[in-house]
Amino acid sequence: MTDRGGLDGAVVADISTSYIDGSIGKLIYNGYAIEDLAENTSFEEILFLLFNERLPSRAEYECLRETVAAKAAIPDAVIAMMKSLPADTPAMAVLRTAVSMLSAFDPDAENLSDKEAAKAKAFRLTGQITTICAAWMRIVDGQVPIVPRRDLSVAENFVYMMSGDAPDATACAALNVYLVLLAEHGMNASTFATRVVAATGSDLHSAIVAGISALKGPSHGGANSEAMRMFLEIGAVDNVAPWFEANIKTGKRRIMGIGHRVYKSNDPRAGILRRHAEALAESSGERKWLDVAVKLEETARADDYFVQRNLYPNVDYYSAIVLYMLGLDVDMFTPLFAMSRIAGWSAHVVAQMGGRLIRPKANYVGPHDREFVPMDER
Ligand SMILES: CC(C)(COP(=O)(O)OP(=O)(O)OC[C@H]1O[C@@H](n2cnc3c(N)ncnc32)[C@H](O)[C@@H]1OP(=O)(O)O)[C@@H](O)C(=O)NCCC(=O)NCCS
Incomplete structure (x- = not known):
């Protein structure tokens, strides 16, 4: 290797979701300063922005919020699977397994070419990941998981499903800011992983499982x-x-x-x-x-x-x-990151669909022209 590895400096796609200038600490989502978005928008507005390259009207926002909330419940079989896991299973491993399982219940899971179907799947999965995170917290505590409410936003639903009480406004506001800030971040390791999977023509759930797997590492979301x-x-x-x-x-x-x-x-x-x-x-x-x-x-x-x-x-x-x-167990921190980054991941996956296979080269440093020796003579 001539450089320090890690594809440092390599450019793998043209994107319009976010731009970072690390030398001056600048981050924008599709042109908007992260500082403005953090103080003034909801996570659902960011989800809309990443897919549509513009902020939603109030009616569009409300429609997306309800779409996400209405599909956020998860099948009983997924809850049963989660309950069957050892209580000390890392929460990211639970999330990875549950998202993989959800594909079996998604009517469009294997629709690999339709971008509108992929967007609808992404919105379903956004709500469902919120529910998985809250459900796992309650299962670990020996409590019954709570079904998401149709009238709440992602941040509100998570706070509600943690306790079953009316969601506390301060907690919801802090969580919303967190979700807005973590939603998208250029060609980070997990986003790249989702794009590599999407570029093979594979499905959205598989790409998101790859993203969750990459995010789990302590050099990234861990x-x-x-x-x-x-x-x-x-x-x-x-x-x-x-x-x-x-x-x-x-x-x-x-x-x-x-x-x-x-x-x-x-x-x-x-x-x-x-x-x-x-x-x-x-x-x-x-x-x-x-x-x-x-x-x-x-x-x-x-x-x-x-x-x-x-x-x-x-x-x-x-x-x-x-x-x-906010009262979260330390093990839940990285799943909360995934609960936000699903927005960026799925926007990248949809953008990558139909694109060219990602297949870099490696620098071979092993030997050449070795003489083959049959096993019994080694
Ligand atoms: C994020 C991270 C993986 C970036 O890695 P990278 O771009 O490959 O940078 P490097 O690992 O090459 O680090 C550059 C130098 O800073 C040092 N360094 C980087 N992060 C450091 C840290 N958190 N504490 C102490 N030293 C650190 C390295 O040892 C290296 O020193 P060297 O030049 O003498 O070898 C790295 O900073 C890190 O491990 N941080 C802690 C984990 C973390 O917070 N990850 C979340 C990222 S959002």
């Missing part, structure tokens, strides 16, 4: 739960400095939620989530974990190693704090 586990391990603000000395200065570990392949300055999503974490801390009076995260960021950013390598908190760093303050 970093949000790893970041929270790290904050919990540190335990208190006063422990940040000795923890940093013992684990980071010695080179033993990386700070999870810091560093990014594309952003070499502030990730704009991290700043927005930090502000929401501040608001949640303010309203709850509980700011211990936020203080640990802020102190660790300050410690890292004061260190030459992090400055020279342009390492800043990424989206996972403060989203860990927001999700924890």
Whole structure:
């Protein structure tokens, strides 16, 4: 390999869903600044934007919101399968299995060529992933899963299905911002995985399973739960400095939620989530974990190693704090990422449908012209 690997710098598609300038911390969805979208839109508006290259009218928004909510229930057989799994099954493995199983119940699962059918499947799956996430939380807690409501948005339905109570407005607003911020992000590893599958002519569910599988890794979506586990391990603000000395200065570990392949300055999503974490801390009076995260960021950013390598908190760093303050189990953080990223994944899959097979080359570094020796003579 002549470069550092990882397809760094390779361009694999023309896209209009999102654009990132990592040198100045800029992210846009189809032309709109992420800062504007985060403060002013709902997740369903983003879903509409990614598929239609424009924001919806109120009537279009309401129609899409209801379409997603109306199809969000999952078959009893999928719930039964989830109940049959060991309670310590990683939530991402549960989600991967449940989405794969859902294809068997989707009337259009094997319709491989019709983009309108693929969009309808994507909207069904968007609601269903929300339901799977909430259902798994309740199953693990020994509670009965709750059926989604037709009158609620994705964020509201998730908060409602967690508890069965009327969804709390502050929690819904924080979750909605999270969903908006995580919905799409260029040619990230999981999106690329969905495109590779879609380019073979395979189906939407298979592509989304590939996306979930890639997102699960700690170098990608798994970093949000790893970041929270790290904050919990540190335990208190006063422990940040000795923890940093013992684990980071010695080179033993990386700070999870810091560093990014594309952003070499502030990730704009991290700043927005930090502000929401501040608001949640303010309203709850509980700011211990936020203080640990802020102190660790300050410690890292004061260190030459992090400055020279342009390492800043990424989206996972403060989203860990927001999700924890929303009462989610750490294991559920990455499924929540998938609950949002389904929007970007499925828009990429539909765009890729009918496109050319993705088939890069590898640099062969093995031997040539070896003499074959029969097994009994080896
Ligand atoms: C995201 C990540 C995988 C990007 O990887 P990448 O683009 O391949 O960058 P590299 O792994 O080559 O890192 C570049 C340098 O910064 C260092 N580095 C990167 N992230 C670091 C971190 N979180 N803590 C400490 N050092 C880090 C690397 O050790 C490397 O140092 P070197 O040049 O001396 O070898 C990487 O920053 C990381 O592992 N971060 C933690 C996990 C995480 O938050 N992932 C979510 C991403 S949204």
